[in-house]
Amino acid sequence: xxxxxxxxxxxxxxWTTAAFAAGALLQVDRIPLWATAVLIxxxxxxxxxxxRKLPAFPKLAQLILTFVLVACVVITFHxxxxxxxGTVLLVVMGSIKLVESRSRRDxxxxxxxxxxxxxxxxxxxQGLARVPLYLGEVAxxxxxxxxxxxxxAGLDFRVAGKLAGRSLLLAVPLALVLFLFFPRLPxxxxxxxxxxxxxxxxxxxxxxxxxxxxxxSYDPAFRVRFLGAIPPARERYWRGPVLHAFDGYTWRRGAxxxxxxxxxRFLGEPYRYTxxxxxxxxxxxxxxxxVADASDKHVFFSxxxxxxxxxxxxxxxxxxxxxxxxxxxxxxxxxxxxxxxTALPADRNPRTRQLAASLRARAATDSEFxxxxxxxxxxxxxxxxxxxxxxxxxxxxxxxxxxxEGFCGHFASAFVAxxxxxxxPARVVTGYQGGEWNPIGGxxxxxxxxxHAWAEVWIDGRGWRRxxxxxxxxxxxLSRGILDLLPDAVSRGTRLLHGTPFLAHLLQGWDALNxxxxxxxxxxxxxxxxxxxxxxxxxxxxxMALVAALGGGLVxxxxxxxxxxxxxxxxxxxxxxxxxYARLCRKLARAGVxxxxxxxxxxxxxxxxxxxxxxxxxxxxxxxxxxxxRYGSISGAAATSAIAGxxxxxFRWHVARRS
Amino acid sequence: xxxxxxxxxxxWARRRxxxxxxxxxxxxxxxxxxxxxxxxxxxxxxxxxxxxxxxYSNSTALFLTFWLMGFxxxxxxxCHRNLLGIALQHAxxxxxxxxxxxxxxxxxxxxxxxxxxxxEADLPGMPASATDIxxxxxxxxxxxxxxxxxGRLLIDGLRLTTALPFGLFRAWxxxxxxxxxxVYPRARGSLPLPAVAGMNHGARIRGGAGGxxxxxxxxxxxxxxxxxxxxxxxxxxxxxxxxxxCSASAPERFFDFERLPGLDTEKxxxxxxxxxxxxxxxxxxxxxxxxxxxxxxxxxxxxxHLCLRxxxxxGLGPARHASAR
Numbered sequence: 001x002x003x004x005x006x007x008x009x010x011x012x013x014x015w016t017t018a019a020f021a022a023g024a025l026l027q028v029d030r031i032p033l034w035a036t037a038v039l040i041x042x043x044x045x046x047x048x049x050x051x052r053k054l055p056a057f058p059k060l061a062q063l064i065l066t067f068v069l070v071a072c073v074v075i076t077f078h079x080x081x082x083x084x085x086g087t088v089l090l091v092v093m094g095s096i097k098l099v100e101s102r103s104r105r106d107x108x109x110x111x112x113x114x115x116x117x118x119x120x121x122x123x124x125x126q127g128l129a130r131v132p133l134y135l136g137e138v139a140x141x142x143x144x145x146x147x148x149x150x151x152x153a154g155l156d157f158r159v160a161g162k163l164a165g166r167s168l169l170l171a172v173p174l175a176l177v178l179f180l181f182f183p184r185l186p187x188x189x190x191x192x193x194x195x196x197x198x199x200x201x202x203x204x205x206x207x208x209x210x211x212x213x214x215x216x217s218y219d220p221a222f223r224v225r226f227l228g229a230i231p232p233a234r235e236r237y238w239r240g241p242v243l244h245a246f247d248g249y250t251w252r253r254g255a256x257x258x259x260x261x262x263x264x265r266f267l268g269e270p271y272r273y274t275x276x277x278x279x280x281x282x283x284x285x286x287x288x289x290x291v292a293d294a295s296d297k298h299v300f301f302s303x304x305x306x307x308x309x310x311x312x313x314x315x316x317x318x319x320x321x322x323x324x325x326x327x328x329x330x331x332x333x334x335x336x337x338x339x340x341x342t343a344l345p346a347d348r349n350p351r352t353r354q355l356a357a358s359l360r361a362r363a364a365t366d367s368e369f370x371x372x373x374x375x376x377x378x379x380x381x382x383x384x385x386x387x388x389x390x391x392x393x394x395x396x397x398x399x400x401x402x403x404x405e406g407f408c409g410h411f412a413s414a415f416v417a418x419x420x421x422x423x424x425p426a427r428v429v430t431g432y433q434g435g436e437w438n439p440i441g442g443x444x445x446x447x448x449x450x451x452h453a454w455a456e457v458w459i460d461g462r463g464w465r466r467x468x469x470x471x472x473x474x475x476x477x478l479s480r481g482i483l484d485l486l487p488d489a490v491s492r493g494t495r496l497l498h499g500t501p502f503l504a505h506l507l508q509g510w511d512a513l514n515x516x517x518x519x520x521x522x523x524x525x526x527x528x529x530x531x532x533x534x535x536x537x538x539x540x541x542x543x544m545a546l547v548a549a550l551g552g553g554l555v556x557x558x559x560x561x562x563x564x565x566x567x568x569x570x571x572x573x574x575x576x577x578x579x580x581y582a583r584l585c586r587k588l589a590r591a592g593v594x595x596x597x598x599x600x601x602x603x604x605x606x607x608x609x610x611x612x613x614x615x616x617x618x619x620x621x622x623x624x625x626x627x628x629x630r631y632g633s634i635s636g637a638a639a640t641s642a643i644a645g646x647x648x649x650x651f652r653w654h655v656a657r658r659s
Numbered sequence: 660x661x662x663x664x665x666x667x668x669x670x671w672a673r674r675r676x677x678x679x680x681x682x683x684x685x686x687x688x689x690x691x692x693x694x695x696x697x698x699x700x701x702x703x704x705x706x707x708x709x710x711x712x713x714x715y716s717n718s719t720a721l722f723l724t725f726w727l728m729g730f731x732x733x734x735x736x737x738c739h740r741n742l743l744g745i746a747l748q749h750a751x752x753x754x755x756x757x758x759x760x761x762x763x764x765x766x767x768x769x770x771x772x773x774x775x776x777x778x779e780a781d782l783p784g785m786p787a788s789a790t791d792i793x794x795x796x797x798x799x800x801x802x803x804x805x806x807x808x809x810g811r812l813l814i815d816g817l818r819l820t821t822a823l824p825f826g827l828f829r830a831w832x833x834x835x836x837x838x839x840x841x842v843y844p845r846a847r848g849s850l851p852l853p854a855v856a857g858m859n860h861g862a863r864i865r866g867g868a869g870g871x872x873x874x875x876x877x878x879x880x881x882x883x884x885x886x887x888x889x890x891x892x893x894x895x896x897x898x899x900x901x902x903x904x905c906s907a908s909a910p911e912r913f914f915d916f917e918r919l920p921g922l923d924t925e926k927x928x929x930x931x932x933x934x935x936x937x938x939x940x941x942x943x944x945x946x947x948x949x950x951x952x953x954x955x956x957x958x959x960x961x962x963x964h965l966c967l968r969x970x971x972x973x974g975l976g977p978a979r980h981a982s983a984r
Contacts, residue, residue, distance in 0.1 A: 104826070108697045112704050115727070119708050119720055126719035138723065142730060142825075149826030150777060159774075163824045167737065171729025178725035184716060524718045558732070565736040566687075569743040569771050 009102070011154025013050035015144040016107045016114075017043045020098055022137050023117035024091045030124065031088045032076055038069060042095035049099075057099045066096050087120045107148045114141050128517040142168055170561060177553030181546055184526045202240050202284065202430050206453060207250040208391045208399070211409040211430070217448035218494045220278055221432060222286055223515050225443040227272040231288065233434055235325045237454065237466065238286045238446055240431035242304040244340060246420075248348030249395045251413060251428045259337035261303045262463055266292055266324040276318040276519055283309045286431060286446070288323035289466065304427070316518040329463025333425055341425035341458065344417060349396040352414070356421030366424045370457055370467070373418050377411070377472050380404065384474035408470040412453035415469035425458035429466075441512030580647040581626050584619075587655040591615055601627040618653060622646075669783065669816055669833060678835045682768070683747040685819065689832045692739055698827035701731060731827055738828040741821045744771055745778060747834055748797060752804075752814065754841040754964065754971075756932070761804040761840040763814060768797040776823040783816050809844040809928065809971045813837070843967040848930030850919070852937060855910040875959050876900040903942065911956055912938055915948040916973075928970045935970075939963045949973055 024031070024039050048054035069092040077085035094113035101107050118137050121130070142164035147154045155163075203210070222238075245254035271288055285299055285307035299307050299319065309317075333341070344353075359376065363369035383405040391410075392398040396417045399410050406414075412428050419426040433452035435444035454468040497503050520528075533545050574582060585595045585604075593612050595604045605623040609616040625646055628634070634642060676689055694702065705727055712720035749766040763782075769775050769792040780800045781787035792798040806812055817838070820831040876889055879899035889900040914934050919927045931947065938945045939958070946956040947966045954966055 105697070108700065108826070112700065115704060115708070119711060119723065122719040122723055123711065123715050123717050126717065131719075134719070134723070138726065145825050145827075149823055155776070155824075160824075163737075167730050167733040167824075168726065170733045171726055174729035174732065175722055175726035178728070179718070179722050182721075182725070184713070521722075522718050525716060557729075561733060561736055565733070565740045566743065568773055569740045 009152045009154075010050045011157065012104070012107055012144075012148040012150075012152065013046060013101070015140075015147040015154070015157065015160075016101065016110045017046055017098060019114040019137070019141045019144040020094055020110050020117075022140055023114035023121075024094070026117065026121040026130075026133055026137060027087050027091070027124065030084060031091055034072065035088050035091050039091055039095045042099040046099050046101070056102070059100075062096055062100055066093070069093075069096070083120060083124055087117065087124075090117055090120065104148060104151065108145075111141055111144050111148065114144075126522050128514045131517075139165060139168060170564065173560075174554070174557045177550065177557060179524070180532060181529065181550035181553060183543070183546060183550075184524075184529065202432075202451060204241050204243075204253045205250055206243055206409055206413070206428060206430055208388075208395050208406070208410055208413065211407060211451050211453055219448050220445050220511070221448050221450070222275050222277045223438075223441075223443050223445050224288075224435065225274045225276075227274070229269055229271055231271055231325055234471075235289070236434055236444075237289050237325075237429075237452070237468075238432040238435070238450075239289055239291075239306065239429055240284050240286050241429075242302075242306055242456070243428040243430065244304075246344060246413075246417065248345045249391075249393050251416075254340070259303055259334055259340065261301070261305065262329040262331040262333070264290065264292075264463065265328045265330070266290070267326040267328060268324055271323050271325070272320070273323070274318055274320050276316055276515065276523075278316055278518070283311075285309055285317075285319060287321050289325045290323060290327045292322045292324055294319055294321040316523045318519065318523060327463060330461060331463070332460065333458055338425050338458075341427055342420045342423055344420050349394045349417060349421075351397045351401055352417055353421045355400070356418050359418075360422040363422075366459055369422050369424060370419060370459070373415065373422070374467070374469075374472055376418075377415065377469055382406070382411070382473045384470065409453045411469035411473060412455050415467070416455045419455070419457055427456050427464075429454050429456055433468075438508045438512055438515075440509050441515050443512075443515060445511055445515075576647065577626070577629055577643050580643070580650045581630075584622060584626070584650045584653075587650075587653065588615065588619060590657050591655045601630075615655070622649060622653070625649075666783075672833050673816065673835055676833065676835060678837060681747065681750060681836065683834050683836065685742055685745045685747075685832050687743065690739055690742055690830050691832065692735065692828055692830040695822055695826060695829045698731075698829075701827050705731070734825040734827050737824050738821060738830045740773075741775055741823050742778070742819060742830045742832060745769055745775060745792070745819065747817075747819070747836075750817075750836055750838055752838050752840040754843060754968070755806060756843045757806050757809045757845045759806065761806050761812065761842065763802040763804055763817075763838065763840070765800045765802065765817075766797050767792055767800060767819075769793070770795060775821075777821060779820040781818050781820065782814060783818070787820065804840060806840070806842045809842050809925075810975050811972060812840040812842050814840065841968050841971050843971045844925070844928040844932040846929070846933040846936045848926070848933040850930055850934075852934055853912055853914065853918070855912060875903055877903055877960070910941075910943045912943055912945045913948065913956075914938075914945060916950055917948070924974065928973060932967060932970050935963060935966050 021039060021043050024036070028036055045054060045057060049056055070089070073085060073089050073092060077088070079085050090113060094110060094117070097106065097113065098110050101110055114137070118134060118141070121137075122134060139161075143157065143161045146160035146163045147157055149155070150160075224238075241253055243251035243253055245252045270292065273288065275286060277285065285294070287294065287307055290305055291301075291307060294301075294307055298311065298317075299309050302308050307321075355376070356373075359372045360369050363372050380400070381404060384407070385405045386407055388399075388405040388407060388410060389403045391403065395410075396414045399406055399414050400418075416426045416428050430451070430453045432446045432450040433454075434450050435446040437443075438445055452470070454466065454470065456464045457467050458464055497507055529546060533549065581601070588604075588608065589595065591612070593608050593615065599607065601623040605616070605620045608619045608623075612619075629639065629642055629646060672689075672691070705724055708720065708724040708727070711717075712724050746768040747765060748768045749764070751764040753762045753764070755761040765780055767775075767778060767780075767790070772794050774794050775792040777789045777791060778798075778800075779787040779789040780802060782802060782804060785802070785804070788800050788802055790798045790800050804812065804814065815835055815837070817834040817836060818831055819834065820829060822829045876892070877900065879888060879901050883901045887901045887903075889897070889902050892900055912934075914931050916927055916931065919930055922930065935945065935947070939960075942958065944956045944958045945962075945966070947954040947969060949969055952969060954962070954969060
C-alpha cells in the first residue's frame with residue numbers, strides 16, 4: 001500500500017472504488033450474487049490497474065460486458081424498471097464505469113452512482129439500524145469527492161475526511177430546516193411501483209400450516225398506543241382479513257362486497273388507540289376487534305368490518321381508531337348472506353357433515369348447537385401444537401377424526417366448517433392476538449408470531465359473536481405469549497434474546513427507539529409539519545407560516561455559514577501578547593508615529609526616540625518589554641503573568657492624540 | 660462564443676475593478692464563483708434524488724438530499740474561502756529572448772490559519788500552474804509566457820483560480836497588474852563579431868578562477884568547472900551560479916546599428932543581440948550605438964541587460980498586451 005500511495009491516481013481510485021463498492025454493498029442482500037461478483041471483480045481490476053499490476057481494461061471487452069450484463073438484468077427481472085432491477089442495473093453499469101475510469105470526470109460519475117445507490121437503499125429500507133450505514137456511506141462519498149477533486153495526486157485522505165466531515169456537519173442545520181419545513185406532497189407525482197418482494201404478514205387466504213409459518217418470525221407487524229383504558233389480554237383480538245369461502249382445504253376472502261354490513265350496537269367501554277403499521281406493503285389495517293370509528297380518508301370499511309387501505313402501506317403508517325370489544329345487532333341476515341356464510345363444498349369432508357348433522361339433531365337452537373360444537377372440541381382430546389402432521393385434502397375430516405393436533409388455523413377452520421355444516425352462518429377471522437407491552441415506549445408491539453385465527457358465528461338477534469376455538473382447547477394461549485407456550489415456535493437465538501430478562505429489556509428499549517424513529521422521522525409528513533407549526537402557536541393550516549419558517553431558516557443558515565466559513569480566511573488572529581502589542585502600536589500611531597510594516601519593536605522604539613522624544617520615555621520600555629516577552633526566554637506561568645502585566649501597562653497608558 | 664463571452668466578462672471586471680498595485684489581497688468583491696461541470700452534474704443528481712424522495716414520501720431519502728444540498732452550499736463557501744484573503748505579494752517578470760518562454764514568478768501569501776489547496780494561476784488562454792499554500796506562509800508559482808516578437812510584453816489580466824475542496828465550484832479573481840516582460844530580439848545572425856577596436860589596459864581575457872578582476876555571477880552551464888561554482892550562495896538556496904573573473908584587461912568592441920548595411924531593422928537588431936550575447940560570454944567590453952541613443956563601453960550583466968533592453972524597445976511606441984495576441 002505505501003508503495004501504491006506514490007503512484008499517480010492511486011488514492012482517488014482507491015477512494016472512489018471504496019465509495020462505490022460500499023454503496024452497492026448496502027444492497028448486497030437485494031442484488032443477485034452475480035451482480036456482487038461483477039462489482040468485486042471490477043473493483044479489484046480497477047485497483048490493480050491503479051497499482052500498475054494489470055493493464056487497462058480493453059474497450060471492446062467493456063462494450064461486450066455492458067451488453068451481456070444488461071441482458072442478465074433483463075433476464076433476471078424481466079424489466080429494467082422498479083427499485084430492485086434499477087439498483088442492480090446501477091450496480092452493474094457503475095462497475096463498468098469504475099473499471100474504465102481514468103480521469104477526474106469518470107471518478108465524479110462513479111461517486112454520483114454511489115450516491116444514487118445510497119438513495120436506492122434509503123428508498124428500500126429506512127430502519128433505524130440502517131442509519132449508521134447510510135451515514136458512513138455519505139461520509140465516504142464526500143471524502144472520495146474531496147480526494148478526487150485534488151487531481152491525480154489525490155488529497156491526503158485524513159485532510160479530505162476532515163474536510164468532508166466538517167462540511168457535512170455544517171450542512172446538518174440546513175438539512176433539518178428543509179426536512180422540517182419543506183412542503184411535502186400528500187401523495188406522489190406518479191404511481192409508486194409495487195414492491196417486488198414477497199411480503200410477510202397475513203395474506204388473504206388461510207390453509208392448514210400457513211399461520212404457523214408466520215409465527216416463526218418475531219418481526220413486529222404493528223405497534224399500538226392506547227389512550228386511556230387498555231383491554232385485557234383475552235380481549236385483545238386484532239382483526240384482519242375475514243375469510244368467507246372454503247374449498248375444503250383453504251379459506252379465501254371471496255367476493256369483495258358480498259352483502260350489506262349489519263348495524264351494530266356497541267356495548268361496554270370504548271377503547272381509543274393509535275396503530276402504527278411497520279409498512280410491509282399490506283392493505284390491511286389491523287384494529288382492535290370491532291372498530292366504531294377510524295376517521296381517515298385513506299381507508300374504507302368493508303362489509304365484514306375490515307379496514308382496507310386504498311393504497312398498500314409501503315412505509316410506516318399510523319391511524320387513530322375507536323373500538324369496542326362487544327357488539328350486538330338486531331338486524332337479520334339476508335338469505336343471500338346466510339347462504340354465503342353457510343356454504344361448504346358439497347363433496348368434501350363427509351365425516352364432518354355427519355358429525356354436524358348428529359349434533360344439530362340434538363340441539364334445539366343455533367346457540368345450543370354451537371355450544372355442542374364447543375363441547376365436542378373441548379372433550380375431543382385435541383392437542384395445541386405448532387408442528388402438526390400434514391393434512392389430507394379433506395383437511396377438516398383429517399384433523400377432527402385423525403390427527404387431532406393443530407394450530408389456531410386448524411381449530412378455526414374445523415370449527416367454522418362444523419358450524420356451517422350445521423346450518424349456522426360462520427366465518428373465519430385472521431389477525432393477531434395479544435401483543436407484548438413495551439414499558440419503555442408505553443405501547444404494545446404485535447409481532448408476526450402473534451398471528452392468530454378465530455371464528456365469528458351469527459346468532460339471530462345477537463349478531464356476529466366472536467368465538468375462539470383455540471382458546472377452548474388451549475386457554476393459556478390468550479394469557480401467555482407464543483414464546484412461553486411453544487418455545488419451538490421461534491429460533492433458538494430469538495428465544496435466548498427475548499427469554500433473558502436483561503437482554504429482553506435491552507431489546508424493548510431498542511424497539512421503543514425504533515418505534516420513535518418510525519413515528520417521528522420515517523412517517524414525517526405534511527401533518528407532522530403543520531403540527532410543529534401549531535406547537536409554536538401558528539395556525540396549523542397556514543401555509544404562509546410554513547414558507548416563512550422555511551425561508552427564515554434558509555436565510556439564517558446561509559448567513560451563519562457565510563460568516564462561519566468566511567471568518568477563517570482572514571489573517572490568523574493574534575495571541576494575547578500580539579493583541580496588546582497591536583493596541584500599543586495603534587495608540588502610538590494616533591499620537592503621530594505609525595509603525596512601518598518592516599519595523600520590529602526595537603527599530604520602532606529607536607524611531608520614536610528620534611522623532612518623538614516625548615513619547616519615548618514611556619514607549620521605549622514598553623516596546624523593549626514586548627520584544628523580551630516575544631523573543632526572550634520566558635515561559636510557563638511567569639510568561640502568562642508577565643503578559644498580563646504588559647497588557648495592563650498598555651491599557652492604562654493614555655497617549656494624547658496629536659492635535 | 661465561450662471565448663468571446665469570457666473576454667467580455669474579463670473586460671467588464673477590468674473596468675469594474677480598475678488596475679491593481681502590489682500587494683494585491685483577494686477581497687470578497689473581486690471573487691467570482693460559478694459551478695463547474697461536475698457541480699452542474701451534481702445539481703442534476705440532487706434534483707433527481709429530491710424528486711424521488713418527494714414522490715416516495717421517503718423521509719430518509721429526503722433528508723439525504725437536503726443534507727447533500729447543504730453540503731454543496733458549504734462547498735460553495737469553502738471554495739470561495741479557499742481564495743479569499745490570499746495576497747499576491749510579488750510578481751517578477753524575467754526578461755527573455757523572443758521565441759523563448761518568459762517567466763512570470765508570483766509569490767502568493769496566506770496569512771490565515773488554514774491551508775489553501777491548489778490555487779491555480781494562469782494568464783488568459785495559457786496553461787495554469789497550481790500550488791498549495793500552507794497556513795501563514797507563502798508559495799511561489801511560476802508561469803511560462805510564450806513570446807514571439809521583441810518588445811515590451813504587457814501582462815495585464817492574471818487570474819487566480821481554485822475549484823477545491825470538492826471540485827463542484829470554481830472561484831476565480833482577476834488581477835490587473837501592470838506587469839511587463841522585456842522581450843529581447845532573438846539572438847540570431849550570421850555576421851562575425853566586429854573587429855576588436857582597441858584594448859583597454861592591454862588584453863582582457865575572460866577566464867575562470869585564473870583572472871584577478873571580479874566580473875560577477877552567471878548561471879551554471881554544462882562544462883563549467885565545479886571550482887568556479889558559488890557554493891556558498893548555493894548553500895543559501897540560490898540556484899547554481901558560477902563566479903566569473905577576468906584578467907585585468909579585455910578587448911573592446913563597438914556595435915553600431917548603422918554599420919549593418921543590407922539588413923532590415925529587425926535583422927539588424929537580432930544581429931546586434933547575437934553579438935552582445937557573444938561578447939558578454941567572452942567577458943569583453945562593448946558599446947552599443949543605436950540611432951538616437953548610445954550605451955558606452957562597459958560589461959557585466961547589468962550592461963548586457965541595458966543593451967538588450969535598448970534593442971528590444973528600439974523604435975517601439977506603446978506596449979502591447981499579452982492577451983491581445
